[in-house]
Ligand SMILES: [Zn+2]
């Protein structure tokens with residue numbers, strides 16, 4: 001079986017995405033499903049491929065916040081049937097120590113399965129119209145396309161009454177921020193949380209922490225983003241405020257129990273450490289590009305710092321939880337989304353880069 005469909009292909013690290021016809025040779029095999037994509041969010045990690053210095057092979061189909069409808073299943077073992085609505089998340093092997101311990105975001109094969117389109121297929125199953133191989137299965141899905149071939153482990157079944165086109169970012173960006181708060185920190189009513197950076201990840205963290213009953217302080221440079229964080233329940237603090245740690249400590253009754261950084265800014269991260277109360281915990285979600293100098297004493301009194309990947313989530317558990325919060329009016333992620341036809345992916349990227357949209361979602365028109 002051969003399926004022809006449109007996909008946004010990136011052919012060079014500096015070039016624009018080009019929507020063109022691609023070819024999937026063969027249908028899903030055991031454990032895989034073919035999904036007709038209803039919408040796919042754009043995430044910073046997609047655009048980081050441009051700076052990957054050759055580590056991410058091109059040409060490739062990116063996109064890893066897909067959601068849509070199962071149109072074909074490979075064998076009975078997928079637990080999914082044709083017509084199921086699914087949110088696609090990151091991939092994991094299911095068999096390593098981390099996966100067995102319920103921590104698939106720390107899967108031993110995470111990089112191979114997700115970041116480097118690392119599934120060498122010979123012959124390539126996904127090609128361009130001329131037969132040239134395309135790096136497939138970015139985050140196990142490659143969803144800037146009309147169709148995505150995924151492993152069933154990537155797919156979380158959701159209620160078909162939901163607006164599936166908007167749900168894809170629950171599989172990565174929103175899951176990352178909300179999961180850090182709800183899973184990694186286990187925020188409870190009365191806790192204090194400071195969130196650095198109010199993009200999609202930070203704002204999801206603000207929403208989740210507010211929903212969990214915490215006092216939330218948001219730190220951000222852009223006034224419009226700060227206003228959004230305030231709308232979702234945070235106390236806004238401009239990132240260039242004088243004595244930022246002191247201000248945060250005063251707003252959090254002596255220091256924040258938790259801090260979440262999505263900026264990767266070393267000065268801000270150190271400010272956040274100074275704003276933590278004893279035993280306070282700082283989580284980093286953005287990839288650091290420079291060494292992070294830690295001041296002497298910054299980790300005294302039980303303070304800690306760690307990286308948090310994909311919100312420590314088991315997607316099959318966290319995605320339904322976030323949908324439940326959304327239904328209760330406590331996680332209004334849809335307010336952060338602007339949809340674009342897949343053909344307008346360049347415009348979406350420009351708007352995303354310029355901060356004009358928090359979360360673009362590309363909608364294939366086929
Ligand atoms: Zn694993």
Ligand SMILES: [Zn+2]
Pocket residue numbers: 043044045046064172173
């Ligand atoms: Zn992502």
